[in-house]
Every structure is written in structure tokens, then in C-alpha cells.
Amino acid sequence: MAEMAAEGREPEILFWVGCAGSFDARAQKVTKAFCQILDAVGMPFAILGNEEMCTGDPARRAGNEFVFQMLALQNVQTLNGYNVKKIVTACPHCFNTLKNEYPALGGNYEVVHHSQLLQELINTGRIKMQEGGTFKGKKITYHDSCYLGRVNGVYEAPRSVLASLDAQLVEMKRCKTNGLCCGAGGAQMFKEDEPGDKRINLERAEEALGTGATVIAANCPFCLTMMQDGVKAKDKQDDVMVYDLAELIVDSMVKG
Secondary structure, eight states: OHHHHHTTOOOSEEEEOHHHHHHOHHHHHHHHHHHHHHHHTTOOEEOOGGGOOOOSHHHHHTTOHHHHHHHHHHHHHHHHHTTOOEEEESOHHHHHIIIIISGGGTOOOEEEEHHHHHHHHHHTTSSOBOTTOTTTTOEEEEOOOTTTTTTTOOOHHHHHHHHTTTOEEOOOSSOGGGOOOOSOTTTGGGSOOOSOSSOHHHHHHHHHHTTTOSEEEESSHHHHHHHHHHHHHTTOTTTOEEEEHHHHHHHHBOOO
């Protein structure tokens, strides 16, 4: 973003990479896949790079309002300084915080989740899918992340993206408004398990495996980790793959 501003250019969108997308090895692959898609369709985008701080979501969820405010105000100052209008992020936690919680701190932006942008690019024909792509005829099940699904009511966009793959979407018993958390939200990702008989991600992975799908699609770096761990715990990692929507699309789109 700094380089673009120095040249007097403004990108069409700011891609908010997020902590997971920047530092987690698994989520970095999603970041890369999404950037490849943006490059392929010729959409000018920029990132904040070192100027991007955590949105503060885990701090607020864990009850540390002071740290949240500190991080959020710093981000708002940076974003407003660059006159940012539209933000796209591949993380529902960042999406929810930027969209619903930043306006109270002076950060008013159009915030879009990457599944919504992918749907738009497919619908307008900017992303063209291969005939008989990698996932043709395969069974795919989709896990609704809490912050995209029940918190923000986005159910149709990710399913519409999956529909473009020529695959068979098989829903889990608990889906859409009745979806089950992967077990990582609300800062649970960063704390020890509470007493109980079973981990939530194991419960959710069993539901996904019960559909007979060979691919589990997710839209969130936390869900990706939790579902992968659940599949591994069931010793099914060789049979069932867990992918983000961007990875599914980048594999199946017409290149060049």
C-alpha cells in the first residue's frame, strides 16, 4: 500500500491478510491462492504489509478490551491515512471485526469476505472454470464458520462458489443457521481445553466424515486447522482433504 501511495495510485481493493494468513503455514497457502486468483482476473489490490496489526478480535473475545482498542485504533489510523474504501479478507474473524466493530472507532469501510468476492467474480464471468475440473463429480461438504454464517448471515455465497466446481455438495446435519462451531472461535484457539468428554473439532469432523465426502470445504483459517486436526485424529487424512474455497477455485479455474 505504501508503495502504491508513493506512486499516487489507489488499488481497487485492500486485501487484509490477517495474522493466520501471514504467519500460519497452512493459512499462507490460502493467502497465496487468493492472490493468484486476483492476479489472474487482473484486479489491482494492495496489502498493508508490516503496517497491518491484528484486528484485535482474539483480545476482545478473550475479554481484553484495552488491547483490542489499542490495536483497532492503530489500524483505523493506518487505513484512514491511505483513504481505504474497500477491504477483502479471507478470515471471517477479521471480516466481522472490520465490518461490525470498527465503525464505532471511526473505521467505516466496505468489507467483503473472500467467498463473496469469489462469487461475484464467477457470476460476472471474470473467473472461468475448467470443464471437468479437479473436483468434478466428487462429494464435497461445506463447514459454515460461525462468524461468516450465524453472525453475519452469509450462507449463499460460499455454496454458490462450490456449485461452480461441478462437484456434489452434501450438507452435514448441522449446517447453515444450525451450524456447529469448529471449536476455535471466541479465542478458544489460544487456550487449554476445558473439562469435557470430547473435543468440539472431533465432533464436527465426525459429522463431516459421516457425509461420505472426500473434500471438506472451509472459509476460515481457524476452521481449516480444527477440521484438519479432527480428520487426522480419525486417521482419515489420506482419504479426506480439507481446503479453503480459494484453493478449490485456483485449482479449477482457467488460467491465462
